[in-house]
Amino acid sequence: xxxxxxxxxxxxxxxxxxxxxxxxxxxxxxxxxxxxxxxxxxxxxxxxxxxxxxxxxxxxxxxxxxxxxxxxxxxxxxxxxxxxxxxxxxxxxxxxxxxxxxxxxxxxxxxxxxxxxxxxxxxxxxxxxxxxxxxxxxxxxxxxxxxxxxxxxxxxxxxxxxxxxxxxxxxxxxxxxxxxxxxxxxxxxxxxxxxxxxxxxxxxxxxxxxxxxxxxxxxxxxxxxxxxxxxxxxxxxxxxxxxxxxxxxxxxxxxxxxxxxxxxxxxxxxxxxxxxxxxxxxxxxxxxxxxxxxxxxxxxxxxxxxxxxxxxxxxxxxxxxxxxxxxxxxxx
Amino acid sequence: xxxxxxxxxxxxxxxxxxxxxxxxxxxxxxxxxxxxxxxxxxxxxxxxxxxxxxxxxxxxxxxxxxxxxxxxxxxxxxxxxxxxxxxxxxxxxxxxxxxxxxxxxxxxxxxxxxxxxxxxxxxxxxxxxxxxxxxxxxxxxxxxxxxxxxxxxxxxxxxxxxxxxxxxxxxxxxxxxxxxxxxxxxxxxxxxxxxxxxxxxxxxxxxxxxxxxxxxxxxxxxxxxxxxxxxxxxxxxxxxxxxxxxxxxxxxxxxxxxxxxxxxxxxxxxxxxxxxxxxxxxxxxxxxxxxxxxxxxxxxxxxxxxxxxxxxxxxxxxxxxxxxxxxxxxxx
DNA sequence: TCACTACCTGCAATCGGTTGCGTGAAACAT
DNA sequence: ATGTTTCACGCAACCGATTGCAGGTAGTGA
Numbered sequence: 156x157x158x159x160x161x162x163x164x165x166x167x168x169x170x171x172x173x174x175x176x177x178x179x180x181x182x183x184x185x186x187x188x189x190x191x192x193x194x195x196x197x198x199x200x201x202x203x204x205x206x207x208x209x210x211x212x213x214x215x216x217x218x219x220x221x222x223x224x225x226x227x228x229x230x231x232x233x234x235x236x237x238x239x240x241x242x243x244x245x246x247x248x249x250x251x252x253x254x255x256x257x258x259x260x261x262x263x264x265x266x267x268x269x270x271x272x273x274x275x276x277x278x279x280x281x282x283x284x285x286x287x288x289x290x291x292x293x294x295x296x297x298x299x300x301x302x303x304x305x306x307x308x309x310x311x312x313x314x315x316x317x318x319x320x321x322x323x324x325x326x327x328x329x330x331x332x333x334x335x336x337x338x339x340x341x342x343x344x345x346x347x348x349x350x351x352x353x354x355x356x357x358x359x360x361x362x363x364x365x366x367x368x369x370x371x372x373x374x375x376x377x378x379x380x381x382x383x384x385x386x387x388x389x390x391x392x393x394x395x396x397x398x399x400x401x402x403x404x405x406x407x408x409x410x411x412x413x414x415x416x417x418x419x420x421x422x423x424x425x426x427x428x429x430x431x432x433x434x435x436x437x438x439x440x441x442x443x444x445x446x447x448x449x450x451x452x453x454x455x456x457x458x459x460x461x462x463x464x465x466x467x468x469x470x471x472x473x474x475x476x477x478x479x480x481x482x483x484x485x486x487x
Numbered sequence: 488x489x490x491x492x493x494x495x496x497x498x499x500x501x502x503x504x505x506x507x508x509x510x511x512x513x514x515x516x517x518x519x520x521x522x523x524x525x526x527x528x529x530x531x532x533x534x535x536x537x538x539x540x541x542x543x544x545x546x547x548x549x550x551x552x553x554x555x556x557x558x559x560x561x562x563x564x565x566x567x568x569x570x571x572x573x574x575x576x577x578x579x580x581x582x583x584x585x586x587x588x589x590x591x592x593x594x595x596x597x598x599x600x601x602x603x604x605x606x607x608x609x610x611x612x613x614x615x616x617x618x619x620x621x622x623x624x625x626x627x628x629x630x631x632x633x634x635x636x637x638x639x640x641x642x643x644x645x646x647x648x649x650x651x652x653x654x655x656x657x658x659x660x661x662x663x664x665x666x667x668x669x670x671x672x673x674x675x676x677x678x679x680x681x682x683x684x685x686x687x688x689x690x691x692x693x694x695x696x697x698x699x700x701x702x703x704x705x706x707x708x709x710x711x712x713x714x715x716x717x718x719x720x721x722x723x724x725x726x727x728x729x730x731x732x733x734x735x736x737x738x739x740x741x742x743x744x745x746x747x748x749x750x751x752x753x754x755x756x757x758x759x760x761x762x763x764x765x766x767x768x769x770x771x772x773x774x775x776x777x778x779x780x781x782x783x784x785x786x787x788x789x790x791x792x793x794x795x796x797x798x799x800x801x802x803x804x805x806x807x808x809x810x811x812x813x814x815x816x817x818x819x
Numbered sequence: 820t821c822a823c824t825a826c827c828t829g830c831a832a833t834c835g836g837t838t839g840c841g842t843g844a845a846a847c848a849t
Numbered sequence: 850a851t852g853t854t855t856c857a858c859g860c861a862a863c864c865g866a867t868t869g870c871a872g873g874t875a876g877t878g879a
């Protein structure tokens with residue numbers, strides 16, 4: 156069995172409370188005694204039992220991070236950053252994957268509630284009502300979804316969309332398609348309203364589509380039919396599917412149509428063409444979420460909203476608009 | 488504050504021990520009483536505090552999963568599978584990322600030790616000695632690294648390498664290069680010894696290389712110099728870097744040189760050419776690791792070794808060997 | 820010498836459950 | 850009517866820590 160505080164107390168000839176204080180309030184114990192205790196602890200390989208400590212202090216020094224899908228390359232950088240940041244605050248992060256299932260999500264939240272001081276919900280799939288209810292038991296910070304009255308970290312896709320459209324407009328594109336994601340998606344709405352604010356270009360809204368390569372592939376027909384020469388896709392997967400679909404139809408990217416993705420999750424230098432995309436500040440979001448959470452654990456307070464800026468990464472899938480109306484030359 | 492067992496006891500007019508038994512040993516309590524207790528619990532929104540329970544039972548019903556790098560696409564499927572599988576056993580998984588740093592790894596292990604019943608170490612970077620020492624405090628299962636005397640889950644890269652080389656040999660390649668990873672890597676060794684067993688082909692061992700795209704890029708010169716027409720790379724990243732490096736030198740893939748990767752971690756249909764690769768049974772490994780861990784938590788016993796079969800996924804980066812000695816035609 | 824203050828340290832209750840032991844009552848056998 | 854078994858439940862110690870309170874000791878000033 157691992158050494159307990161009592162073993163250390165016995166070994167160093169003091170009461171358990173003194174041992175406890177040696178670790179949690181060192182200034183209250185005589186340096187000599189402290190050293191004796193520390194020596195005994197070291198000797199026995201004693202490490203305080205955080206679970207037991209949590210029982211009295213009410214602080215587990217753990218935070219939970221619930222994510223819809225770890226395999227989605229969007230999340231790992233966020234998780235990593237949150238974890239590293241939490242560590243500097245003497246907190247540990249427990250990651251759980253809901254597999255996109257609201258029921259699993261709720262169950263995980265309930266299971267984690269007692270073992271953590273707070274929860275980071277990344278792109279939660281639960282209803283607002285369910286989240287409100289669950290929140291009574293444990294502090295939340297919501298990431299990547301807008302929720303009033305709750306600490307929230309958002310990434311400004313609207314601004315990213317604006318950057319992308321300005322980029323396309325600057326390349327001479329006058330007709331730009333927005334290939335939207337699932338209907339009702341917050342991201343889609345943000346993109347739409349941001350895009351609508353740009354003038355000098357025709358905007359076409361296409362969709363809804365599945366947020367996958369298949370969705371993009373399927374949208375290729377609509378895009379060609381729309382006559383748009385520039386496209387902003389819902390995310391990188393859609394963008395990649397779309398490019399594949401366009402190429403299959405003999406449409407060159409970026410020769411005939413320029414495509415911009417969102418997320419910057421596509422690794423690999425072999426992609427042809429490499430994707431121009433709106434990069435999300437996922438690492439910053441992870442850190443910010445941890446900060447907000449720890450803050451709201453202490454203050455039990457203000458529902459802060461943090462909106463993080465996005466940026467455009469220009470690569471190879473965008474280029475100058477083709478000369479107007481060349482009557483699409485499809486290959487044989 | 489959340490309801491405790493005492494609140495429920497009071498509300499239903501029984502002793503706390505009866506409430507406790509209602510949840511942990513229902514058959515010991517009268518159905519009538521049980522229903523009364525359950526009703527009161529439901530009413531108060533009571534949920535047993537697992538941390539407190541762990542204090543007396545010594546079982547947290549949590550397992551920790553420590554991984555070198557969550558961003559490495561190799562791991563998420565493993566994590567996901569482990570998590571889902573653990574859930575069916577009423578266990579929860581805490582994931583922690585060491586950022587490839589042995590010091591962080593040791594610290595995380597120590598921190599998690601008291602909060603979990605066992606640990607899954609995926610590709611640990613710690614020395615054998617350190618692992619042996621830490622193991623005194625908590626059961627381990629090691630994944631993706633060979634360690635005697637400890638439950639271990641391995642994926643048979645040797646067998647995968649054999650498949651790859653047979654595939655290349657079958658396509659007529661007579662000189663095959665192994666682009667190895669970091670020196671001393673277990674994977675590299677496995678690949679080498681497996682490859683050596685194949686006859687009818689010349690084998691060239693290249694490396695060591697960094698296990699990254701840069702590493703592959705840098706190895707391109709060696710590969711062309713070696714005169715090999717088939718290559719088995721340390722992993723997909725190396726393979727991709729290598730392909731890029733070869734293409735920059737005017738060497739066509741798979742026209743002039745065929746390349747096989749390992750891991751099957753490259754998503755995206757836009758890769759040109761799509762990578763032929765050795766797929767790892769990561770999900771199965773995750774499940775198996777959980778099984779072994781829970782087993783060794785109970786039995787405190789046998790050091791089982793599970794070796795999982797790999798498979799070859801043939802895509803576009805491999806093709807028939809070019810006719811012998813065409814005196815490499817580089818583009819201008 | 821005495822009172823007062825600081826500074827340490829011990830005592831014991833407490834956090835939220837679990838569990839071995841003991842007991843009272845009901846059910847059954849004799 | 851008495852003895853025995855079974856069942857359901859209460860009692861209280863315990864898991865490993867924390868912490869308010871009290872007491873003891875030494876040092877200071879008068």
